[in-house]
Amino acid sequence: MFQYHCLNPIAEKGLGLFNEEYKKSEDLQECDAVLVRSAKMHDMELPESVKVIARAGAGVNNIPVKDCAEKGVVVFNTPGANANGVKELVLAGMLLASRDIVGGIEWVAKEKDQEDIDKLAEKQKKQFAGCEIMGKKLGIIGLGAIGAMVANAASALGMEVYGYDPYISIDAAWNLSRTIKHIKSLDEIYSQCDYITIHVPLLDSTKEMINKEALDKMKDGVVLLNFARDLLVDEDALIEALDSGKVKKYVTDFANHTVAGHKGILVTPHLGASTEESEENCAVMAVKEVRDFLENGNIKNSVNFPNCDMGTCVAVGRIAICHKNIPNMISQFTKILGAEGLNIADMTNKSKGEYAYTLIDLESTASKEALDELKAIEGVSRVRVVK
Numbered sequence: 025m026f027q028y029h030c031l032n033p034i035a036e037k038g039l040g041l042f043n044e045e046y047k048k049s050e051d052l053q054e055c056d057a058v059l060v061r062s063a064k065m066h067d068m069e070l071p072e073s074v075k076v077i078a079r080a081g082a083g084v085n086n087i088p089v090k091d092c093a094e095k096g097v098v099v100f101n102t103p104g105a106n107a108n109g110v111k112e113l114v115l116a117g118m119l120l121a122s123r124d125i126v127g128g129i130e131w132v133a134k135e136k137d138q139e140d141i142d143k144l145a146e147k148q149k150k151q152f153a154g155c156e157i158m159g160k161k162l163g164i165i166g167l168g169a170i171g172a173m174v175a176n177a178a179s180a181l182g183m184e185v186y187g188y189d190p191y192i193s194i195d196a197a198w199n200l201s202r203t204i205k206h207i208k209s210l211d212e213i214y215s216q217c218d219y220i221t222i223h224v225p226l227l228d229s230t231k232e233m234i235n236k237e238a239l240d241k242m243k244d245g246v247v248l249l250n251f252a253r254d255l256l257v258d259e260d261a262l263i264e265a266l267d268s269g270k271v272k273k274y275v276t277d278f279a280n281h282t283v284a285g286h287k288g289i290l291v292t293p294h295l296g297a298s299t300e301e302s303e304e305n306c307a308v309m310a311v312k313e314v315r316d317f318l319e320n321g322n323i324k325n326s327v328n329f330p331n332c333d334m335g336t337c338v339a340v341g342r343i344a345i346c347h348k349n350i351p352n353m354i355s356q357f358t359k360i361l362g363a364e365g366l367n368i369a370d371m372t373n374k375s376k377g378e379y380a381y382t383l384i385d386l387e388s389t390a391s392k393e394a395l396d397e398l399k400a401i402e403g404v405s406r407v408r409v410v411k
């Protein structure tokens with residue numbers, strides 16, 4: 025029996041995929057798995073029982089990913105599962121920034137009791153006039169799941185799309201419309217584009233990448249959209265650029281005291297992935313990842329350990345070892361197992377950066393002593409008997 029805990033509400037369509045072998049628990053103690061959306065986990069004390077965290081979403085900046093790797097806790101996310109939801113809100117954001125739709129709707133609501141509201145509307149509407157996005161230049165920073173979808177959709181709406189992503193995946197590149205201009209320098213995005221939207225993860229290297237220097241290089245009257253993370257933008261510099269007229273509108277999905285209520289800023293309360301479809305897609309993918317990991321030891325879509333798939337175990341036993349990606353680990357594992365007379369039926373070892381993962385199928389059951397010896401190897405963070 026496995027236990028899981030949800031730090032945020034997770035769609036029932038996903039949780040329903042847990043079978044009778046799983047129990048939802050109201051507290052973390054004794055849990056094998058944690059499911060999370062945006063809850064901040066950096067200051068959270070995780071019990072030793074937690075082996076896996078699944079982020080039902082893309083961004084993992086709310087999770088101490090490296091600390092988890094050190095402790096042998098595998099962290100998953102759900103790549104692409106909410107990308108369409110975000111794409112649609114980005115398109116809405118561009119339209120809201122271009123036409124004063126919000127101002128117009130608020131005006132009608134305010135004047136609702138005017139007898140001649142229809143005539144008044146025709147007279148007043150010029151104050152809410154705007155511009156079209158067709159023919160305008162859109163710069164996209166980050167062409168992953170979301171950026172690529174925004175690029176294709178904006179291109180289909182007649183925008184001239186400039187894309188910048190020095191680390192683009194082959195899959196994302198294949199999915200891009202041929203109309204997207206491949207841009208190799210951010211300066212070109214800044215100097216050319218009327219709209220700029222950012223879709224990169226929040227990392228030390230991307231924090232405040234939109235700063236005063238970047239803003240100064242942008243076209244006068246640029247519209248900036250941020251549906252990725254607020255800390256990607258130096259929002260004090262942004263406010264200055266907005267107040268000076270350099271930036272026409274800032275559309276952000278992240279409410280905070282710097283942006284909330286400020287003129288020229290449209291703030292949504294982190295709604296990018298808040299659609300029925302995205303919530304369900306993320307929950308379904310997260311639960312499948314957790315189940316395959318707990319039941320088979322397989323890893324797919326982890327952000328701190330490598331992909332590793334040995335299917336369902338048909339041997340007598342399977343053990344999973346989380347460890348450092350350093351020399352001499354496999355030979356130490358096989359030596360301990362060999363000394364106990366355990367024959368290895370199948371084995372996979374994969375690495376990702378500093379960390380590695382080994383799955384070993386055995387023709388007989390490993391003793392507690394052998395498992396303890398494996399755990400004691402320097403660089404091993406967790407040994408788990410999967411079967």
Ligand SMILES: NC(=O)C1=CN([C@@H]2O[C@H](COP(=O)(O)OP(=O)(O)OC[C@H]3O[C@@H](n4cnc5c(N)ncnc54)[C@H](O)[C@@H]3O)[C@@H](O)[C@H]2O)C=CC1
Pocket residue numbers: 081082083084103104106107110165166167168169170171188189190191192193196223224225226229230251252253277294295296297298
């Ligand atoms: N507002 C919301 O509700 C949501 C926000 N997000 C945010 O959007 C971010 C992106 O999401 P996805 O597109 O699904 O992730 P993704 O991982 O598919 O794409 C990120 C892309 O950014 C690129 N990148 C990384 N560093 C870069 C740099 N310095 N310059 C240019 N490109 C760089 C990567 O190569 C990758 O192609 C997430 O990390 C998350 O913070 C994601 C989903 C929902």
Ligand SMILES: O=C(O)CCC(=O)C(=O)O
Pocket residue numbers: 061062080081082083084106294296297298
């Ligand atoms: O779960 C959510 O609503 C947040 C989505 C998000 O920001 C992400 O997937 O990175």
